[in-house]
Amino acid sequence: MLSIWRISWRNMTQNKKRLFFTLLAMVLGTAFVTSMLIADKTTDDVFDYYEQMYVANADYWVLSDDYTFPEDLISPILNEPIVSNSLLALDKQAFFELADDRSLSQRAVRITGVSDQSSPLLTLPVIEGKLDNEGLIVPEPVAELLGKGVGDTIQFTGMGEAKISAIVEYTQLLASPSNWERAESTSFRVLAPLSLLREWTGKQDKISYMRFQVEGDGTELFNTFQQNFQGTSTYIEPVVADDLQSNDIGGLYTFFYLIAGLSIFISGFIVFNMIYTSVIERKKEFAIMKSLGYTQSSVSKLVLIEMTLLAFIGTAIGVPLGIWLGDLFMKALLGVFEFDMVYTMNWEMPSLIGVLIGLLFPIVFSLFPIYYAGKTSILLTMKMADRTTSTSKRHYVKAFFGVVLLLLGTIDHPVSYAAIIAGAILLFPYLLKGLSALMKPVFVTFYKYPGTLASRNVTRQLNRNGNTAAILAIGIAVILLLSAVVESAPRGIDNDIRSTYGGNMRVKSEAPWLAEDMEKILSYSGVTNVEPLAEATPITWETIEGQMRQFSVLAVRENGPSLYTHGQEKDIMNRLRQNPSVLLGERAFAEWGGTIGESIVLNTPNGKKSFEVIGVGKTSHYAGYVAFMDALVMNDVFGWANSFDLLLSVDKEPYDTIRDQLWTDFSSHLSKVETVEDEIQSTTSAISGMNELLFVMLVLVVGLASIGTANTLLMNTLERVSELGTMRALGFTKRQVRNMILAEGLLIGLTGILGGLATGILLIYLTSKSQLMDGFLSFQLPYSDMLLAIVAGVFLSLVAAWISSKSASKMDIQTLLKEG
Incomplete structure (x- = not known):
């Protein structure tokens, strides 16, 4: 048994650079997953901590x-x-x-x-x-x-x-x-x-x-x-521990898991590429082993042990690195919030999950190469034959399915995103082939004859090189979509707040507002309307599963300020007046878990009562974690009589002037004056702060994908050792060999960058037209991130190509010919 592990270790270390790049991809993939899991659990703990602190033991x-x-x-x-x-x-x-x-x-x-x-x-x-x-x-x-x-x-x-x-x-x-x-x-x-x-x-x-x-x-x-x-x-x-009115971080969790999944996908592809190429290179070795009595399972077991060793090493390094990255990520993440929050890193369970993922994902992505190694044919391998027939028909089928998947991506459904990504991956070899033909004159101009060879060489391993470019592209496309969401979200939130805020200013008091107070405010220069707003808070209620929650209930009136959008506001108001019923905000409705027409149980000032849920409204108030009730019902049935808030509509007059006047006239009981701009800034500040994190993520994802480019170029180079030796013998200089490989890497990188930009733009466009997003994302491209993707992609692709070219240029002619 020990000899098998030694053989596996020897096989892995025969090509140290390829081993290094593969191991680096596994380490980073495991580290990114671990850090995202830690960020997820720690963020959840932070808000739970402050929520429990507020509730205490009451x-x-x-x-x-x-x-x-x-x-x-x-x-x-x-x-x-x-x-x-x-x-x-x-x-x-x-x-x-x-x-x-x-x-x-x-x-x-x-x-x-x-x-x-x-x-x-x-x-x-x-x-x-x-x-x-x-x-x-x-x-x-x-x-x-x-x-x-x-x-x-x-x-x-x-x-x-x-x-x-x-x-x-x-x-x-x-x-x-x-x-x-x-x-x-x-x-x-x-x-x-x-x-x-x-x-x-x-x-x-x-x-x-x-x-x-x-x-x-x-x-x-x-x-x-x-x-x-x-x-x-x-x-x-x-007293209920429920801070969902002030805590809307569900999108962060999606962000965490999306980055983690993308990292594993890219790392897994690099692992697959390496092990599959290794199996192809060692077909003679496997054939000889089987001729000496090794079974199919024995050969597969040998390759499995190699991947298990790599997985253990990658996990041992990646998980501690992920814990460190998770700490850095939490500092950056909590830094976007207005208040200085303390946190204790929750790393134990995320680290354990990271260990399991780190050990399993390399093996899962290697299952096909492992199986393929065991199926090696002794006779065909010894004859230097291959069971692979003409692949032209397969190429047509692949292209057909790629186009079909892209067309399916236009359907307004969450699955369409996966269809677009899968379709793009299938079509990338053809994109690489087309771009190679288009770029050939440019490469010839800059690199002379090595540029011609580079354009030809990338099509020799078309699927491998195309898939490498596709991985870079998918990483760029997903990050661009996230960037577009982050950039567009403040604009969407801005529109939502302005359309449902109910005015331009909200004024809070410690005492109920009197009619003479409202008349006085209406006399202010620039104030065009003053409306009372009754808000009952905190009101506890029960979900369908019987769990206790709490939110605010806002009073609405016919011809009163717009506090929500529904599409059938007039019908909703009529139904709210006819019988004791409520309209729930989107997040409140989702948390409640019932259906329209069922009743929600509220602990009102007049006791526990049931109210029919007649609809779901879109509102900016408390991020949709709120309920709306007719003002008369709130007074008579619900038991809430007073209004401590006023909504002011202001025309032209500067907010600061009116704010100062309010504080001067009502300083004895005024508690807060907030403008619609204040609410917008407060709501969008955390989202805007995510831009810096996305910049970092974009560089990290492109860097991880570039490791795959380096690995692919290294494999391409090692497969052409004999050819390189012949070229050197015929007069090719080391610099020409280096330029040829640099051109190949640049071509793969450009294909990934251009394809990523195109896929990203397509995803952004379809998302902006999606009814699922309901106008939340406008079609506006994140130009700064696109520029960063181009610069980072080109630079890191050249670095990856340079590493591979240095390896080839350092080998002398005799070594190249011997190894060939």
């Missing part, structure tokens, strides 16, 4: 649609024996007192007073200081912007001052802008002792909400108080 909370409510309303709950922990909180908008000349909107801060800063119902990762229930707790970005540290004093306009007792990491509860520009539309947040905030505000018996934890099953308690609170402004909800 089971239920009591809120109000009047913003605050008397503390004595929740006394019966606090007296319940099963209530083990509770946390009372009061929110109050205020302003920092700063020496710098900052606007009111930039100085706005929401102070949350809590009854116990160290409560188990509150998770605050402390960086510096301690939770002493005496001073302020500020997030790190706020401390840095204000230039404050633990022990320093912060003063609030018209309220008072307090010292900082602790600085904490980012949490959802204290999510704050990290720069003054973002502070224009987003308030800072700090925590204070409840007693101190009550002293400042005079609200001695008021709270905004209460969280509590129960021992055992609190369902009976929840049902009891849900009934008791009906008809009041107070309501009770389960």
